[in-house]
Amino acid sequence: MAAEGVRAAPGKVRRAVRRRLAASNPVLTVVIPVYNVAAYLPECLDSVLGQTLSELEVIAVDDGSTDSSPEILRDRARRDPRLRVITQANSGQGIARNVAAAQARGEFLTFCDADDTVPPRAYAHMIGVLRETGSDFVVGAARRVAAGKNLGVAFRDAHLVDRLGTTIEETPVAMQDIIACNRVVRTAFWVDRVPAYRGHIAYEDHVPGLAAYVRAERFDLLTNVTYNWRVREDNTSTGQQKANLENLLDRIAVKEEASELLLAEAPPAVYAAWVGRCLSVDFPPFLAHGLVGNDMYRNVLSATYRTFLDRASTETWLAVPQVNRLRGWLCAQGRWSDLAAVDERIETRGRLPRTEVRDGLVLAVREPSLADVPDELWQMSEQETGLIAAVRSVHSPAPGTVRISGFAAIRALDCSHEDPQTQAWLHDPSTGRTVPLSVEQYADPAANVWTSHLNASYDHAAFHVDVPASELGSNPDATWVLHLKASQQGVVREGTVHAAVEGSAGHHLRPVEVGSGSVTPALSGGLGLHLTVSPDNAGSGDELADAVLRDVELTDGTLVLTMESPDGRRPAALRHETTDLEPTYVEPAHLEPAYAEPVGDVEPGHVEPGGDVTRIGFGLADLPDGDLLLGTPDSLTVAPDLWRRLPVALTSGDPASGDPASDDLASGDLSVAVLVRRTRQLVLRLSRTVHS
Incomplete structure (x- = not known):
């Protein structure tokens, strides 16, 4: 045992030396505001200090905690010189962030809330992207977690594909994601161009996040998850206080400040997209509390919806998800009993309603009790009725052939009455060459497991395509991207495949032998499902275990x-x-x-x-x-x-x-x-x- 301790000592010494060197010359500064989070703080610190990027400066600001958080910070700081602790009287999360950011020494800056965690390679990956693109900041996907369970990616539409070196005019959907902690920013840009966080107000991260998008020359959006955003079991986080009138008033105040910023600095199209975000993301969570709130809460919320409906153009209004459009209009009209009935239907049957197609438009089936509601409130947004597609497996059914199996359908359209007609082709972006593929469609109830939509059946969404390996050539630099087009009842949607069917072999893609070489399938945020050719056999992945x-x-x-x-x-x-x-x-x-x-x-x-x-x-x-x-x-x-x-x-x-x-x-x-x-x-x- 003593000998083992002697052998271990040099490793501990080397780690201590590396940490001291990293603390003296950090690449990244991580700011962590801390207030009464002793139950979560050790896990947060472990995830930040355990990053594969070791050149960190971590500044934790104890904002007047009354639990054991200060002791946890002091103990960890004694063991890791990269952690520096600042103590202040309770002033709020925004001011705590400002105090630490003003002392940042790293070339790059990020924030982390003390009840959340960061995946091990997140910081290294984001800084690598910034060094490659030269953008002002990069935003990764935030994964919601509760009681150890993955609840999925927040603001998913902003992270469907990698968007590198983009702008807010090109990618207004980025404004869906304006939380503080799933991004890395160049410190100089933050200091020079982004306003400080407001103090003594909830949702203080919204305006700085929005200003960064508007004022950046370029930014990057990633599909990679770079942040684990906890839903607290004790319901004590800011976002879980929406039943309080003060919380609603703070949200309204922040949105008015954001409105002034955008009207002064952003093009009209960006402002319109932001209004759509408010109606899609910011205010719908308050509606459930309005149903049980007092008259003051209801009146404030109704007035807010009327204000934002007046600000919304027809195009903006129709881009809001149908269920949020309907619920928001009912709130603005003060029709609380009708809103309660809609919410009860959502609770039992899901947010995606039964639909029908009329004149090429996908409409939610009108509820009889809401016969007087305007027609535009039943039209589904294009986002709600886009192509949904996922890979199930990639293998070789016969020598020289690669078979891609999966599901493809138009979201919200029931396949029971008319099967979707699917077309497929491979496209190599580098050469512009296209290879048409023959599609075989068939029924499989597993498609309904994949979608989990209660109001539409996707039994006939299953397909497979056979790719002759000879069509792909032997160029290892060629990248063959799978494209799909689905048609049903006159509605046409197309796109690429960016997901694997949950529970399928699509999550375990491996090279496929084809003659003297192999074809490697892969899913990436930028390209989606694509194939590359290798002259060497890499194995089919069909080996059996015991x-x-x-x-x-x-x-x-x-x-x-x-x-x-x-x-x-x-x-x-x-x-x-x-x-x-x-x-x-x-x-x-x-x-x-x-x-x-x-x-x-x-x-x-x-x-x-x-x-x-x-x-x-x-x-x-x-x-x-x-x-x-x-x-x-x-x-x-x-x-x-x-x-x-x-x-x-x-x-x-x-x-x-x-x-x-x-x-x-x-x-x-x-x-x-x-x-x-x-x-x-x-x-x-x-x-x-x-x-x-």
Whole structure:
């Protein structure tokens, strides 16, 4: 043990020396305002000081904390010289940021709230982008997290693709994202061009964030997540105080200040886009509180909506999501009972309504109780009805061929009555060459698992295209981007593919062998799904591990797994992840006899050479809702033919599934989605629909 300590000492010394050198000559200054966040602060500091970019100066401003936050800061500062602590009387987050930013020594500057965390490579990546582009600042995507769960990317439309060296005139959607902490800015630009944060007001980051967009010569928007934005379980953050009138008044005051800035410095089109942002993003969260608020709160909110509706042009108004347009108009009219009914529908059926197409326009189906509402409030925005597409797998079904499988549809259009007609082609931006592709479309209920839209069916959104490898040539510098166009009921949308189907092999893309070379598929923020050619074989990714899942099916009220492992070992249980993260175990209901049914030509009890096939059943009535992890003593993989079909959707109680509901399920249907997580962990996701 003593010898190990001696060997470890040089490493500790080297790390200490590196930290002192980094503190003396920082590349990046990180500002962290701190006020009574002892429960979150250690995790925040670990994430910032643990960055792959070590040349940091971290300035934490203790804003008069009364909990153990000061002790946490002092202890960490003693151990890491890159952390400097400033103490001040409680003055608010904005003033704390200003005090620290004025002392920044780094070439670059960023902010981090003390209850949030930063992905390990975020700062290195953003500074690398800025050094490449020369832009004034870069904005990464912020991921919302709550109780350890990923809630998705905030302001997603601003981060669908990488936009490098852009301007606010070219990319007004950037104004959707004006929070302080998911960006890195050149310190000189911040000091010279961005106004200081206001003190003693909520939402103090909005005006500086907006001014940075307007005054920058160029900025960068990234698809990469660079910030983990926590939703506090104790509901104590500024954004969680919207029920308070003072919070609403602060939001209004900040928006009026922003309006003056934009009218003075921005083109009319940018101002119009900002008004749309206010109606789409800033004020809708207050509507739910208006439903239960007093007359003063309601009157202020109604007056605010009337003001912004007067500021909105027709084009701006129609760019606001339909449900926000309808809810905002009802608020402006003081029709609170109608607004409550709309919100109840959203709660039960989701934000995306049932739609119909008339004269080439996609309209929400008018609710009978709102017959007097103007027609323009039912028109869906183009953003709401764009192309939605995702890759499911990329593999080789035959020598010399690459097959791309996925889903593509027009968002909000039901496929039950008319299938979307999909066209596809590959395009190499460097040469301008295009390769048309033949599309095969087919029905697959897993498409509805992918979209999770309750008011539209996408069963017929599944497709695959076969790409002859010979068409791609052998140039390793060529980049073949997949383009899709979907047509349905006279509505046409097109675009590229920027997502993988959740739970599918699309999250685990690997090179595909094609003759003497290989084709490598990849997803990137700028290009979307694209293929590159390599003359060397890189493997198809179809190698099997010790334990293999061959198939999953529902029969007679039983979930049946067909497994293969060399020595006949079987999974002992399905593991259920409960909300408190304490696992419970569900034992198989039908393990005896071990080989209850033949599998293909494998007789019960027979061991094939080199493998042992077993069918294992779990009674559906015994399984809880939620994600069930398949527990196995082996490293589990999924057989190639099943892997390419993930996610698989099965439903008990649906005659189309071939599995009539058992007595145990007579009161409802059980849906089973077989998914693979990004960690390659196999998941069986169960959910019940109870019939009244």
